[in-house]
Amino acid sequence: MSDSSPFKMRLVHLDLKGAPPKVSYLSEVFPLFHALGAHALLIEYEDMFPYEGPLKLLRSEHAYSPSEIQEILHLAKLNQLEVVPLVQTFGHMEVYYLGEGEASRRWLQQGRGSTAGLCLSHLRAVASCVRAQHPALRLLLWDDMLRDMPEDSLAASGVPPLVEPVLWDYSADLDVHGKVLLMEKYRKCGFPWLWAASAFKGATGAHQALTPVDHHLRNHLRWLQVARSGPADALQGIILTGWQRRSWGSNPGLPYGKREHNCWSHSRFPVHQFPEHWYDHFAVLCELLPVGLPSLAVCLQSLVHGGFTPAVKEKVQSCLGISSLEAAGSASEDAGSFPGSNILALVTQVSLHLRSSVDGLLDGNRYVAGWFGPYHRRRKVVHPVMVLHIQPEALSLLARWDAVAQELEVALQRAFYPDAVDEWLEENVRPGLRRLQQLLLDLGEAATASGTLPAGPEPAPGP
Known part of the structure; x- marks a missing residue:
């Protein structure tokens, strides 16, 4: 050298x-x-x-x-x-x-x-x-x-x-x-x-x-x-x-x-x-x-x-072990072979996309913003058709991020002790998952209270 x-x-x-x-x-x-x-x-x-x-x-x-x-x-x-x-x-x-x-x-x-x-x-x-x-x-x-x-x-x-x-x-x-x-x-x-x-x-x-x-x-x-x-x-x-x-x-x-x-x-x-x-x-x-x-x-x-x-x-x-520095942290197979490269890839996913995707659903989705905002959620009121528009996307998004969270938790446990793993997930992952879980819970209760639709499947538990 x-x-x-x-x-x-x-x-x-x-x-x-x-x-x-x-x-x-x-x-x-x-x-x-x-x-x-x-x-x-x-x-x-x-x-x-x-x-x-x-x-x-x-x-x-x-x-x-x-x-x-x-x-x-x-x-x-x-x-x-x-x-x-x-x-x-x-x-x-x-x-x-x-x-x-x-x-x-x-x-x-x-x-x-x-x-x-x-x-x-x-x-x-x-x-x-x-x-x-x-x-x-x-x-x-x-x-x-x-x-x-x-x-x-x-x-x-x-x-x-x-x-x-x-x-x-x-x-x-x-x-x-x-x-x-x-x-x-x-x-x-x-x-x-x-x-x-x-x-x-x-x-x-x-x-x-x-x-x-x-x-x-x-x-x-x-x-x-x-x-x-x-x-x-x-x-x-x-x-x-x-x-x-x-x-x-x-x-x-x-x-x-x-x-x-x-x-x-x-x-x-x-x-x-x-x-x-x-x-x-x-x-x-x-x-x-x-x-x-x-x-x-x-x-x-x-x-x-x-x-x-x-x-x-x-x-x-x-x-x-990467073909380009720009690929470091990506979710592709070219994310690197250095110790913890999988942690970097998963942390990058969470940091760049978790909050924005949840915000996009809660604040940017026209059905949520227009028919199931804070006023409706607090009073458990929802139009039955809106449940069909909102619930599948929320369940899909929750399932996606729950899977990433579980994969990241396993990766973190390999390198760090339980208290550090819990702290990082609590600060960076679980708040977003809870927002999705609360939306689905409110949606289910509103649908049940209205007597129009069943509450639907329970949201997946967080990590």
Whole structure:
């Protein structure tokens, strides 16, 4: 594989705070990650880690077991992927309200500094403690809170020798010049090494179901420009984030690690993270990992080869097992052979056509809109001829989408745990089915109340 990328370290982020994949599915995608040019995994374990003792209450019902964690590490090693664990700390617990708590208010009232100084003081304390115990570790932190701090404050804080900032930006119109200036600022402040972070999914909407590949490709092409325009060899690598729950905005956590003989070890553990915007367990699921794989393939290969050329596109299509990227997500036999390609095809059907087809019947069908609207449905009144016009189409549409829902449920169960499957279907499929079921129920009751026609067959149950 030719590699003309300015990013010599490429990490794929797995956000397990939503729809964590089963280990069996990870065993299928890790070889694809390696084939596409990834060197490491940034795993945001969240409640999927098998905590014990006082922290056991943090574990999810379906948390990986210790043996499954070992299996993940083994599978990663087999595919030459280093595992970098990420654990939430300071950033996702209190950073927006820094200075509002009792202890921090006292600190500020004593004239010891600003909220920025408080942040740097805390960061320096934690980083110094870790480095004292593990001198070989290299600490990385996301740069949200550092961006607007004055150079002199950063330089005098004692933080730059301890950590390596990760500059993240997930926008398609990333400001290349602005990022270069930021890199130069950090270097002047004394930070020896810098990292970048892009996004291959999960950064374009809280309730996004399908990944806008073009957006993420443009984001990565901009990062390539940054790497080529900034200080030589300043960027050590890039993290391709793939968020699974997105509240608003964008930000990951903080990993740290060490090098031994130019090989990345397994000894990286997160210390800090500083969010500009939130990702948390209260947000809905955005694009599932299988849905984002074509985007990941495009982005990784563009980084490997330094751009997205026809040859790169051909390599991506080969890795995904499709004749064209445009076919990815289609219901045809050419939907792809990559792990979870059937999930992408079914999710695409649901996302593009379920709501529109139900809306078309309930709001666009002239018989429903003209003879069985909200007024008639509430009063259980219907002209007998209208039942013959409405009921067959509604039953047909319900049967069609019920079959798709059942097929999708089976496919999702193969890759994800029951709670994730239930959540995705409840958010994206069942509301449409219920609208159809309620229409048929109202229609049957109206027909029965009028004494004109039997209620007809019962609508099929939802998934």
